Amino acid sequence: MAQGPPTTSWVRYDDAGGGARRGSHEAYDDQPGYDPAAERGGYGERAGYEERGGYDENGRFEARRYDQPAAAWEAGSGAYAQTGTQQPWRRQPQDLHDEPAPARSRPRAVATGDGDEPDNPFTGNRLFTVLLFLGGLGTSVSLWVFDTQPGAVNDLPTLMLAIGRVTGLIGGYLLFIQLLMMSRVSWLEDWVGSRDLLRWHRGLGTSLCVFVIAHIVFIVYGYALLAETDVITQTFTIITTLPKMVEALAATVIMIFIALISIRGLRRLLSYELWKGLHLSAYLVLLLGYGHQVAVGADLSGRFASVFWPGLTALVISAVVWGRIVEPLWMNLRHRFEVVEVVNEGRNSFSVYVDGRGLDRLGARGGQFMRWRFLTGGAWWQSHPFSLSAAPNAQWLRLTVTAVGKYTERLAELEPGTRVWLQGPYGTFTAERRTQRNALLIAGGSGIAPIRALLEEMPSGTTVIYRASRQDEVVFRDELEELAVRRGAQVFFVVGGRNEPGPRRLFTTSGMRELVPDVSQRDVYLCGPPGLVDAAVDLLRELEVPNAQIHLDPFEF
Template sequence: MTSLALPESRDLSVPAASRRQALAPTPIWWRDASAVFAWGVTLFVVALWVAGGGLTAFSTLGEGLTNIGRLTGLVASVLMLLQVLLMARIPMVEQAWGQDELARVHRLVGFTSFNLMIVHIVLTTIGYSAGTDLGVIATFVDQVLHSPGMLLALAGTIALVMVVVTSVKKARAKLKYESWHLLHLYAYLGAGLALPHQLWTGQDFKANVTATVFWWGLYAFALVAVLVYRIGLPLIRSSRHRLVVAEVVAESPTVTSVVMTGRRLDRLPVRAGQFFQWRFLDGAGWTRGNPYSLSAAPDGRSLRITAEAVGASSARLASLRLGTKVLVEGPYGRLHAGVRTSDKAVLIGAGIGITPLRAILEALPAAPDGVVVIYRVGSQSDIVLADELLDLTRAKGGRVVAVVGHRNRERASWLPVDSRHLTDAEALTRIVPDIAERDVYVCGNPAWMDTVIAAAHEAGVPDRAVHHERFSY
């Protein structure tokens, strides 16, 4: 581990008159309110089932199986709608949880909803077949062909099967982000195709005025949220701010910074460290949005991203033409100074993960020993934005420590091999003895981040003071 020693470089300060006023911290109660809403609507669905005689319809085996199938179908439906809402980019929800946590919960809710849907199909089919001589398979075929909305529901189920299969970890690893994202949009199709089945045959959907208003209201809320926050707001912001590429800078042979300017950027509610989905309108590939964090604090005049060429989309940044128009979705994420719980911070980044931390560093207040930057790289040649990091930490009254060396393959560790005599937590406390009293921001490879977060907790940092964003899907 070595201190990062670099030559003097340009002054990165922004005149005070042009700085944007800091956005207010994210209210903690937003997280609790969204969780209460999710649990509330789920329990309300169960209550509607109970009110509709759910606890009494067990006179025969077939009736009992069908009744339980009703419940699993209802819960699967409400979870599917909650899944849509989780990723609808509703500002209150997104800022309360962050895309990292939302994606994890979205995946858990999605698999649970899918499993319950399969149970619903199996139980109701067996339940109906118990009262006929057709058998299970023939009953299923009969239901699909003759029950209102069942063909559409089957098509929706097939769409959801495709989404679930491509969401399994091994399948995701074999797909490009753009391909996975396109396939994932079929979840909306699956949810939409299931609606006619509920309208025409779902007795719980239309059992009484309360149930009808609830289900229609929840479907409408999910639809409006998607249209407003996934489509409408991005189009409005892109049109209002009219971003264009103003500068393309090669930070290294594989890392490129892109600076964009536009109109009224001081009115864009973005914090240093957050990310956007970017679409560069420069020809083929413009339809594919990619998440890149800001690598400099927004100053009301420009936005900057810095990315490493790890695929076709990131590689094309180096060849962007000046004046290229840009569409944006966002800002997203909780990796920003607005979530701080103390006056001091530690920023721990690996490789290109240092870029959002560099932006956060710029936004932090100056204070003696107020910030420590730990930069993990494989070699000195991998360091990017080094002069900026040094200038900013000097201005903030902090310090930068570079942790350089090849990965330790003997154990899962955030440290290089030449530091294997130290535990992960010992290394953190040697660099920052009072780390337990600071906020810790982490960004890098997801597996590496896990080791840093575990070490921070072992060193005494509470959960609420550890902030991270995993850029994985």
Template sequence: MTTATRPQLRLTGQARAAYVLLWAFLLLNLVIVELMLTRPNTPAHNTLTTIGRVLGLHLGFALALQLLLIARLPFLDRRIGLDRLTGWHRWTGFAIFWLVLLHPTFVLLGYSQPGKIPILSEIPTLAKQLPVALGMIAAILIGVIAATSVRAVRKRVPYEAWHTIHLLVYAVIVLGVVHQVYEGSAFKTNNYTQAYWWGLWAFAIGALLTGRVFLPLIRNLRHRMRVAAVVAEAPDVVSVHVTGRDLHKLHARAGQFFLWRFPGHNRWWQVNPWSLSAAPDGHSLRLTAKAIGTTSAGLRDLPVGTRVFAEGPYGAFTATGRTRTDTLLIAGGIGVTPIRALLEDESLDGDIVVLYRVRTPADAVLLGELRNLARLRGARLHLLTGRTVEGNQPFSPENLRGLVPDITERDVYVCGPAAMTNAVLHSLRALRVPARQRHAEVFRLAA
């Protein structure tokens, strides 16, 4: 059968429905917000304070939307993918940052304009009011979170520290709600607008508590996971085998990841996203991690029997998202873990090609397992080694097409360092591989 006549799988309607539902929710609420601004409860002092009020209401809506994006609701995660939702969370976060700067700025300008008072002189006066002071504290915390989210800073901050700093978002939520109770006037036009506004916030907070607290607690009480074995795969790489009760009810799939905690071995706020490095069989789970941070380096010392608290499974980096029969799997470094699991997944049928990028053959973690699986599945495995220099760029468009001539007829899964993943995605776009056939896992996790 030629590549031109290979059958195309039907694109899942669940993912399309999730996108439609999310955009409909966003647009409907934006329309309601704009309508609320047309008839305020109390007139603003002047044009500047009117602009400040408009920005403030949009800031409140953006904060509520942010809660939904970080709630990790299974309905959205399994259809859209936590990584993509977290990407939207990142951009929403920067929108919030600018709204936090502009909202109080216009309010201060509006209050200082009539008496021609210097804007900075208005800050101590307004700060004496408790609701305003709480809003200022929330703004400072948002500034701290935004500063640590800048790529240049993010690369230099350990994941554990970055995640701990991002827990400040919960303090921002509390302070923001209190601030709105006393200062919000745009949504107090009548009982209907108030019911809508607080209903929106109740829904967002309820979704957050459900996805981040209740579901993880229920799942961990049900499954009672513990460490069954710890296996050194390389001097700086270790696999942890986890067992528990009724693990098949987790409905985990190859390519997904969990957020792992080891109570008693690490502090409760130390959590790391690690992919399953083997296709789940309903009886055990396996994660494989490289010693990069404090938590990952400490996995080697985990005692057998250690209690495991896992949130998940998360991610849409699975075979269910395929649109074509044949598949290309691309891994870089320790990013081989979900790729190795996908290669084991029997639902990934058709012709399979695997590209594994490492500096040296000694750096190729789980290479023996990949070779065995490739032999069993009839897949072609290419180990790509050496430094990425001008004469050795395996993921350039030309080299990718040379390795996989029918690449545009395949679904492509890529996981590895950010630079490698970006290079692959850039080449796939240059080769005109449709977006629906490109699948990437880069772990841009929210708090």
């Protein structure tokens, strides 16, 4: 692969936030009297370092001096060293100049290096999955069609009951699909992708609630018309006389409760641990509701229905057991993961290095995430998703964490030798999804973790834009510079508050074109807070970047 110059730059703007200037040091190295360290705010002979630039309240660029020692990359050794620390590395990671170990995953017809534009192998997968879903939905509805005699629907009560039966079948089918998407079975994650599964899971969750509530309303109203009684009396009669109705009522209450706490505004009020624990009660909906379906579901008594519906149930239960128990157990017994080292990366950020047996057979790729459970006091009962912050290799895995709460603060105190229970890898936020020759990677905040890992597997000509609110929140600075040299990439650091002129200009069509003139001919990978991702997507659409070239990995549960 062709190597390019070190083109990392601190983007500077004039007082009004216009006229981007790039603070690259490569172009001036040969000029008399030029000091690259001064231009970059790099490391002189002083104990401290100068940050490479910031913005004052008027949007003007200014250098700032900090006395905090800088994290240095020891070229050639592949080892991280923290200036001023007394605890050396006990285990050396792979040299950054070495190529990452090849991931042993399902082969794709994709080129990730120099050459022709790659094909996107996921478009056909998504279409086939949608057709398969619609086929199952149509089959479920057909159970009512084949079980209903011609002329059976001939008045308002029978029409209401017919609608109630159809909506009940659709609701039951959607429940199966919801639980299947929660199973974490690897073939489904690999086939569709975690982000699409999450998006479909949320969308179908709303539809599930609508159809189940419609089923209840139409059935109760239809029977009330037949019995010539009021709805309240008929509701009480159904609950007290029909079999398995108490269980069905409990399943409905649980389902509505899960739907309410999944609303974005309410979800953000809950901790991840609490939300996840409550969300797992969805499995009770299947257990409680299945008896009701079989006991009173007239459409499930036919010959085909008596095979199709239990078959769906067996498929879903098998997928859940396989994806949540069997696969993780096998992977962890095979690889035996444990913590090697915890390394400070700067303000409130640190990296955890994990090793294990046969990591080259793990099948992970840069940009993917895993679910990490650290088997130590206070953390063993929690499993959290974190992206890999370096492309996987045969020696170690790395996650990088920003301490924002009790759990993440506790991870900074992990001791070497702590066992780790992993699930994954998950996600299709990988170089394999490219449809164009070149790529643009945009990161915000801790979204730099998967972007930094992804850069290792991208071809030369890749551009990275890294947004941060403060200079001391920038992590992987030296690694990004090293990767810019090795991969022939451009890396732009855009630092400042969202309301400052410079960062505001970044999310305008002219500002983006200044940094990336050919943005519409690139695949764009986005990872960051929802606000940044939404703003970037709106901008990319203004720049006429096709949806197929926009790849998102917004980090929210």
